[in-house]
Amino acid sequence: MELTFAWMAWTAPVALFFIGIALMLVGMTVWELRSPTIERKGFLPMRTTRGDRLFIGLLTAAYINLAWVGLTDMNQWIGAALGFIALIFVMAKA
Template identity: 70%
Template sequence: MFEWMAWTLPVAVFFTCIVLMLVGMTVWEIKSPTTLRKGWLPMATTRGDRLFIGLLLAAYVNLVFVGLGEKMVGWFGLEQEPSVWISFVVSMALLALVMRKG
């Protein structure tokens, strides 16, 4: 069923985190309905809005990191491409920032 996708450990962890966030956000919304609030994003958002924006940013960070991986070897004189765990940590930190301050 999932043979079409390259299920590496980082990919599995990334998608598992997304599923856990969606489940957690659903439970949180049922227990405590959200209200609009204005953070540093240019619009008033709910928790769900901030999660969606944060997930989009996380996906873009990971795609850019994978796309520039080979170039980073030349730019920084590395022996091999940097680990995708770096982009995972950066994207989750960015998601947490958007959820907290956005």
Template identity: 70%
Template sequence: MENMLAWMAWTPPVAVFFSLIVLMLIVMTVWEMRVPTVERKGFLPISTTRGDRLFIGLLTAAYINLIWAGLTDLHQAVGAVIGFVVLLIVMRWG
């Protein structure tokens, strides 16, 4: 059992990443309870709610980050910033 847990690298950046995801989900839950969302049509090819756009934006940001890590030798923070900007664009206009 010890060896199974040893391969998970809980470094500070990983802990911050997962903490931010949890915080984002808490904020979205409170926001949804206070101001219920309605479906709307943006540039995405489907009608979406806030939660849909968050999910799509997070997946897109994750794929951008993975592609950045796999195809470039540039600093990973640049890929993370690009992914975050895309997440914000999807949340606002998606």
């Protein structure tokens, strides 16, 4: 499945990635409205909110995926799974 626009080719993994980010943002908005966040300190050397942790986790997942693509020829789904695990870790432990 590939939808081609003038600027980007949408493949299933790319579409799932952006859909996942959109769902996370909607979920975080609903969560914030129902239960306002409290800053806390985890393994990161600063106090963070849920939104901070989501941002840091998404950046971490992106860098893991970029490293996976650039350094290995293995299946991209493995790199995506490792990035997702890192995101969950940051959200839970940061």
